[in-house]
Amino acid sequence: MSTALKPNPDLSLSFATSSRPSYSKPNSTHTHLPRLPSLTFSGLSVASSSGPSKSRSLCAVSKNVGSDQDGGFSYKDAGVDIDAGAELVRRIAKMAPGIGGFGGLFPLGDSYLVAGTDGVGTKLKLAFDTGIHDTIGIDLVAMSVNDIVTSGAKPLFFLDYYATSRLDVDLAEKVIKGIVNGCQQSDCVLLGGETAEMPGFYAEGEYDLSGCAVGIVKKESVINGKSIVAGDVLIGLPSSGVHSNGFSLVRRVLDHSGLSLKDQLPGNSVTLGEAVMAPTVIYVKQVLDIISKGGVKGIAHITGGGFTDNIPRVFPKGLGAVIYNNSWEIPAVFKWIQEAGRIEDVEMRRTFNMGIGMVLVVSKEASQRIIEEENGAYCIGEVITGEGVSYR
Known part of the structure; x- marks a missing residue:
């Protein structure tokens, strides 16, 4: 049986209502919103090292490249080259051996902390087009917690990053409500985050999102694939x-x-x-x-x-x-x-x-x-x- 720590509401409250540190960026202002608790990569695998296991996700950014071919469309035609992303993972792995898993494992006593970070890609563009903003935060949480649970880890907390040229408080509230919803579905705490206003950096009315989840699993209960055999x-x-x-x-x-x-x-x-x-x-x-x-x-x-x-x-x-x-x-x-x-x-x-x-x-x-x-x-x-x- 997988053994995981249960969230402590009192401890979560003390963390989630505290101020979070921030580092100023040139030509930007930051609004620090206290986040109340919620009780509730596409890359190739590489050989693991003897140290902590590390994840590496690839953010595929569309260049909106067209195709002159008469045949069907491909992801590469749309501006996303999966093979190039895999090559980057291989190069990073030379500098940080062990990169490539769905979540990064860090040893902590008889357990591992398991961490994952991600965004929601160009689905944001369709959120802008449809006006559907109340569920995009669920997507954000899902992309990270679904990664770390592949190791058998119970998510503990989530952190988000919301960036825009001009802060629309009502719009941001919709997005963050979705993040809270996602944390509730994951039985983890929204511990904090960063809200960044960067004038002129994003198109009017648009924003960007990323997030990070941290979970925990006992070392004897970690799911790592080592016992898989033909016939499973x-x-x-x-x-x-x-x-x-x-x-x-x-x-x-x-x-x-x-x-x-x-x-x-x-x-x-x-x-x-x-x-x-x-x-x-x-x-x-x-x-x-x-x-x-x-x-x-x-x-x-x-x-x-x-x-x-x-x-x-x-x-x-x-x-x-x-x-x-x-x-x-x-x-x-x-x-x-x-x-x-x-x-x-x-x-x-x-x-x-x-x-x-x-x-x-x-x-x-x-x-x-x-x-x-x-x-x-x-x-x-x-x-x-x-x-x-x-x-x-």
Whole structure:
């Protein structure tokens, strides 16, 4: 059973209401908002060192590069080069060995502190276009806590960074309410953050977000993939849609589809805007509950890089995965993106989660129990001897 510390409301209050240090930036002003407590990477894996395990996430920034080709769109056409990001991870790993996991592990007595940091990418652009700001904070929390729970860590606290050219208090309040909501779903505390006003740096009415989550797991309970063997089973937990990766490609498809965000998703009652802005599922409570019952050997958060890059990150050397085709229902939004953008299967699988936001590698014995107990969980594949991810 996974052992984790329970949040202490009294201790959380003493931290969360304290002032946070700030360092002034040239030509900027900072508004320090006390944050009340809430009770509640896409990169390639590299060899771990004997010291603390470190994570490294790659922030994919769209350059809005067009494509003159007549074929389907790709993530690279939209301005995001996953291979370039992976090369950066390899170079950083030479300077800081151990980089590459979903979360960074720092030893603390008989436990590890596990930390992760992330943003929500160019999904923010669609938040500006749709006016949907009350759930983007959920996405922000989800991207970090879903990373650290892959080690079996219980999130303890979250910190956010909100930056804008001119502070719109009402808009910022909506965003921060979403962050509080995400922390409640994660059973962690919003400990503090930074609100930065930087005139002239961002477009009028726009803002940027990033955040950091820290959790804890007993050393004997850490999930690290080392015990995975051929024949183990892949269990997929359903996503709510696109989550927070691949939006540079989503936006490119939207630009060329002739449809607006107010149009209905073909064959569906929701609008395209509602479909693509559905908040990222926070898997923390579900995954920790599954871990507590035994049999979980490895966990992959399906973010940028899709199945192709993320599942192999949790395998020992010499092991790969087979994914069973048609073993779960692919959400309509992905079918529309693929058809409207004429996107190849291999590109979809390396860019999007395709309806599976978290993959658990478990023993055969545990797989049957999990499928029976977890509503919506799918048996999506198995571990094999080999390399990479294949489909059949």
